[in-house]
Amino acid sequence: MPQNKPSSISWLLRYLLPVKGRMLVLLLLLLTSTGVQLLNPQIIQRFIDTASSQGPLDSLLTLAGIFLVLAVCSQLLTVLLSYLGNDVAWRATNRLRADLLNHCLRLDMRFHNLKTPGEMIERIDGDVSGMSNFFAMFVVQIVGSFILLAGILGYMFVFNWPIAIVMTIFTCVSVGAMFVIRDLGVKSSQAEREASAVLFGFIEERIAGIEDVQTSGSVPYVMRRFHLAMRNVFVRGRKAWMLRVVPWNVTVSLFAVAVTAVLLMGVHLYITGQVTLGALFLIFQYTQMLNDPIEQLGNQMQEFQKAKSGMRRSREILSMESEIRGGTEDSLPEGPLAVEFSHVNFSYNQGNPILRDISFRLEPGERLGLIGRTGSGKTSISRLLLRLYNLNSGVIRIGGVDIRTLRLEVLYRRVGMVTQDVQLFDGTLRDNLTLFNSRMSDEEIWDTTGKLGLRPWIDSLPQGLDTHLKAGGASLSAGEAQLFALTRVFLTKPSLVILDEPSSRLDAATEAALQTAVDKLMEQCTGIVIAHRLSTLEATDQIMVLGGGRILEFGSRQALAQDPKSGYAELLRDDRQEELA
Numbered sequence: 001m002p003q004n005k006p007s008s009i010s011w012l013l014r015y016l017l018p019v020k021g022r023m024l025v026l027l028l029l030l031l032t033s034t035g036v037q038l039l040n041p042q043i044i045q046r047f048i049d050t051a052s053s054q055g056p057l058d059s060l061l062t063l064a065g066i067f068l069v070l071a072v073c074s075q076l077l078t079v080l081l082s083y084l085g086n087d088v089a090w091r092a093t094n095r096l097r098a099d100l101l102n103h104c105l106r107l108d109m110r111f112h113n114l115k116t117p118g119e120m121i122e123r124i125d126g127d128v129s130g131m132s133n134f135f136a137m138f139v140v141q142i143v144g145s146f147i148l149l150a151g152i153l154g155y156m157f158v159f160n161w162p163i164a165i166v167m168t169i170f171t172c173v174s175v176g177a178m179f180v181i182r183d184l185g186v187k188s189s190q191a192e193r194e195a196s197a198v199l200f201g202f203i204e205e206r207i208a209g210i211e212d213v214q215t216s217g218s219v220p221y222v223m224r225r226f227h228l229a230m231r232n233v234f235v236r237g238r239k240a241w242m243l244r245v246v247p248w249n250v251t252v253s254l255f256a257v258a259v260t261a262v263l264l265m266g267v268h269l270y271i272t273g274q275v276t277l278g279a280l281f282l283i284f285q286y287t288q289m290l291n292d293p294i295e296q297l298g299n300q301m302q303e304f305q306k307a308k309s310g311m312r313r314s315r316e317i318l319s320m321e322s323e324i325r326g327g328t329e330d331s332l333p334e335g336p337l338a339v340e341f342s343h344v345n346f347s348y349n350q351g352n353p354i355l356r357d358i359s360f361r362l363e364p365g366e367r368l369g370l371i372g373r374t375g376s377g378k379t380s381i382s383r384l385l386l387r388l389y390n391l392n393s394g395v396i397r398i399g400g401v402d403i404r405t406l407r408l409e410v411l412y413r414r415v416g417m418v419t420q421d422v423q424l425f426d427g428t429l430r431d432n433l434t435l436f437n438s439r440m441s442d443e444e445i446w447d448t449t450g451k452l453g454l455r456p457w458i459d460s461l462p463q464g465l466d467t468h469l470k471a472g473g474a475s476l477s478a479g480e481a482q483l484f485a486l487t488r489v490f491l492t493k494p495s496l497v498i499l500d501e502p503s504s505r506l507d508a509a510t511e512a513a514l515q516t517a518v519d520k521l522m523e524q525c526t527g528i529v530i531a532h533r534l535s536t537l538e539a540t541d542q543i544m545v546l547g548g549g550r551i552l553e554f555g556s557r558q559a560l561a562q563d564p565k566s567g568y569a570e571l572l573r574d575d576r577q578e579e580l581a
């Protein structure tokens with residue numbers, strides 16, 4: 001849902017104000033550089049006039065010396081300008097990148113389900129990089145260009161007003177034309193960025209699924225799709241570029257006309273003896289120099305178009321609001337938490353209900369075994385408990401508090417979840433276990449890893465807890481990753497823990513050993529265990545059987561096991577028969 005957008009100017013100021021000091025220095029440097037540029041042709045004019053009138057050698061040498069010093073200063077200023085410009089660009093855009101990432105990390109799962117990681121990278125970095133020149137140089141170059149134009153025209157008015165009038169007309173028409181057609185390329189630049197985001201999304205998706213791509217022999221298919229995506233970027237990019245350079249081409253054509261007119265006038269003045277040879281050079285040089293600020297304005301217009309499309313896309317993301325909003329309540333009862341679902345209905349997409357009228361209660365410290373066929377909604381229940389999605393209707397309470405009223409930080413601190421997919425981050429084993437929480441001591445890590453039987457594995461690593469793990473999980477087997485995820489969640493000492501298929505990838509012996517440890521760790525909290533293997537649920541107090549998004553059965557595990565008519569007892573019988581077979 002879009003929020004009230006701040007105006008473009010106030011949005012821009014948010015990123016430019018923190019670098020205002022540097023921008024001011026940049027502007028001063030640019031003014032100095034402009035002064036030097038204006039001075040140089042005048043030195044040459046004097047040099048030519050002195051030389052053509054057989055003037056003293058001393059004056060010529062002095063003028064040559066001044067010219068040299070100014071040329072060196074001009075180069076130094078160019079280097080300084082470029083350094084400071086980049087510095088300002090990085091500072092301003094890094095702030096925007098950080099804002100975008102921070103915002104995206106807080107957006108709800110419905111948003112993330114629609115975006116590929118590659119597309120997100122393009123939006124957080126690609127779009128912003130397209131704005132960096134704009135952030136660095138736009139204001140400075142626009143102001144600087146106008147000052148240079150004013151300097152050249154002002155001097156020409158003093159020097160020779162008819163030529164100055166021709167130059168002024170040319171300048172006004174060029175700049176006016178540029179402003180009129182400045183938005184020409186914005187839409188196509190936006191389309192170019194969108195195509196580029198799709199391309200990045202495509203590459204990321206295929207690289208992430210590299211094993212499947214290779215083993216299914218679909219590399220040629222992927223390459224075909226890749227070429228199509230690249231072609232789309234190329235076609236859109238070409239169109240955007242062409243529309244961006246139109247304003248520039250208009251000024252180049254106008255410029256050719258203006259230079260011809262001014263030169264003809266200058267030559268006429270020289271032939272009729274109204275100006276010296278040096279002055280003719282000055283006229284020619286200033287006419288040429290007029291091109292620089294106008295070209296700069298044209299370039300900045302192009303940058304502005306690119307930046308405007310990036311800005312629109314960035315502002316669009318920043319104006320999206322997460323449907324999950326934390327409450328203000330931050331107190332929950334100490335110790336294990338009760339869980340209560342009351343008439344909960346939920347769907348990921350409208351018109352496709354996933355959970356229907358779910359109501360149940362778990363007392364503090366109780367353990368629930370959640371079973372049901374594939375796709376019956378078990379994982380969805382766990383996602384709702386952690387507020388990854390909002391409910392369609394109904395209430396979920398933990399510790400007697402409606403989770404919508406709880407601060408999200410409190411909810412995440414007290415509820416832990418082990419999902420089927422374990423995510424590893426680029427960092428040490430310790431970082432990955434504590435999730436970069438430096439307050440967690442090594443003793444706590446050793447204690448929990450010891451209980452879960454992970455210690456021999458850690459000891460076998462050359463650098464123990466300091467071993468570097470690669471992001472994505474390539475350095476762990478699937479079973480090790482599950483043990484890892486269990487350790488990670490129990491280290492946070494949760495008051496409610498949800499284990500989604502916690503041992504599906506472990507061998508029977510490891511599972512049995514782990515079960516005892518998990519049972520012990522779960523004594524401190526309320527637990528929900530989702531499992532296909534019924535043996536995983538032997539220590540649970542309650543059993544819930546889900547089917548088609550509804551509760552088919554809910555009750556004490558022992559009572560259900562002993563009731564021959566219960567679905568759970570039937571599943572147990574099937575399980576035993578499978579084992580006997």
Ligand SMILES: Nc1ncnc2c1ncn2[C@@H]1O[C@H](COP(=O)(O)OP(=O)(O)OP(=O)(O)O)[C@@H](O)[C@H]1O
Nearest residue numbers: 113348349354372373374375376377378379380381
């Ligand atoms: N992000 C999502 N967007 C849309 N539909 C989804 C999403 N995640 C799950 N579903 C659908 O919701 C239904 C329930 O999925 P859920 O993952 O909760 O089932 P499950 O019982 O945990 O299945 P499994 O035993 O395979 O893990 C399925 O039909 C699934 O296709």
